Amino acid sequence: MDKRQSPEDLDPVIEMWKQNYEDQNGFDAGLWFDGKLVGMIALHYIDWKNKVTSIGYFLAASAEGQGIITKSITRLLDVLFNEMKLNRVIIQCAETNLKSRSIPERVGFINEGISKEAQWLHDHYENIVTYSMLSSDWNR
Secondary structure: OOOOOOHHHHHOOOHHHHHHOOOOOOEEEEEEEEEEEEEEEEEEEEOOOOOOEEEEEEEOHHHHOOHHHHHHHHHHHHHHHHHHOOEEEEEEEOOOOHHHHHHOOOOOOOOEEEEEEEEEEEEEEEEEEEEEEEHHOOOO
């Protein structure tokens, strides 16, 4: 989001989101709390051959600590594993973003390791931690 300067800058991104949804290749959805848009959750893609997807999320600081992301991911995992019959879900977080990392850890994802300087963020590279969960690990 740091590259966006105006609401119009999101127009091509929104079109891409709509196309991904139409193609059954992921989605982006707003997270609402007390009638306000407080964040977003996304399925970045779906690799149907290997039955793998990746989840992303962000939340306004004012909405933190309410369990919004944890509940959203838990419900989404139930759909991904039990209804869509996917096998593997990945979440990647910046190594220094402890709040974001606490989500997959709390839900039961396995830390697979760190990719060094894997993402450029603002003005520097960030190490990325990859977490995964298999359908066989999901017993809810």
